[in-house]
Amino acid sequence: MTGASATSAARWLRRFHPIPEEGPRLVCFPHAGGSASYYFKLSRVLHPSMEVVAVQYPGRQDRRTEPPVGDITRLADLVTDELRAAGPRPTILFGHSMGAVIAFETARRQERAGTGPLALITSGRRAPSTTRSGAPLLHLVDDARIVDQLRALDGTHSQILKDEQLLAMILPALRSDYRAVETYTYVPGPPLRCPVLSLVGTDDPQATTDEVSAWAGHTDGPFTLRVFDGGHFYLDTHTDEIADVIRSTTGGMS
Template sequence: MTGASATSATLWLRRFHAAPDKGPRLVCFPHAGGTASYFFQMSRALHPFMEVMAVQYPGRQDRRRESPVEDITRLADLVTRELATAPPRPTLLFGHSMGALVAFEVARGLEHAGIAPFALITSGRRAPSTSRAVARSLNLDDDACLVDELRALDGTHSQVLEDQQLLDMILPTLRSDYRAVETYTYVAGQPLNCPIVALVGTNDPQATIDEVRAWSKHTAADFTLRVFGGGHFYLDAHAEAVAEMIRGTSTGDES
């Protein structure tokens, strides 16, 4: 794995630090093109208080020889199957961008299986029930278009964007993930029984505050909206505050 080694791992769920014997579990879902190791710093901040696991999607890092899953619902089903067999703990799901959609569908799947999550925390993603008057569709076959998108979101180091060898490694996976997001269709159903906490940056081009507030329609429990300064990857600048918010959510104290 890039940038970190796991103390334990399954094919889907990675744990970078030893977990306490008791306490809640946090499961993190990466953004499009993202990897489990994106959440290494979050794991380091939270592992004394809870078990922190990150999902490793197929098609990247040590799973790069596997084909990416280009269907959000199918991807969620596969992760749900893994979590359903995990030792029981109060489980919080945290998803950023594409990961928010996967986490949402996993929450639905777990509730259907009678394993209700403790909370769903979404980040940088508009609610599934929202739609935009003018849908923006990327030309997924154009590498330059994908690179421009990465620059606009400001979540990829400029040195990576100038290195063709690295781009050749990451663009196929990014293309597949974007295809999964663009083809995702929300199927209306019962709202979740767990609380939803929705996070967003003030200048996120992919999710306005109103679009994120619409996550409130997807829960029959409490809803909390948290706004941070920054763009789509506001997380990088507010990692400590987000970690503290997650810890508060796990104890029922979000203040």
């Protein structure tokens, strides 16, 4: 990897633990408003069985001075390039909420290039072929409405929601992320060849089990649905179970 490529990858890809000599690479895509650090706990549980890499989108944490990217396909293009530069290793893509859509589009690009992932794992996100109508477009509402949404999903620490300075730092990236996912249009194409495993919480207002089950239509490979107790951020209380599910993908979908 050249110096320029290494610098670029360091901006986009975060590793919280040493790279093991063996095992696949798990690439984790955060939710709207989320950052790479959300996956620190999962990385700790999975190490050293695999290399865990978390994507850091522009516009947050140490990349907060960079303009956020409010387009799913553009994000997928950029991440695909960074993963190509990261070097060959069997790869599993894992995305939660908005991250599931970016992971899906990244998988499509990798398969077109002949370097498809071992598996795609989606979490808390309805299938791209499903649609919802009537809900307000959050990237167009005022800040107060966005904060109300954060409270409803219970995925942002309550102290952050009370801190106006912290809110001012995260809202631009969050609004851009909402723009990306709300303006995303699924373009039909060949189904994936890799297995798809879809995870969802029992009480997730963002994705019903029927909507998540529709991911089966996006692959010619095996499809598995796993349902966990909890809401949109069920991951916070099921890390060990999710780690076991991820490990199972290296030996075939269960």
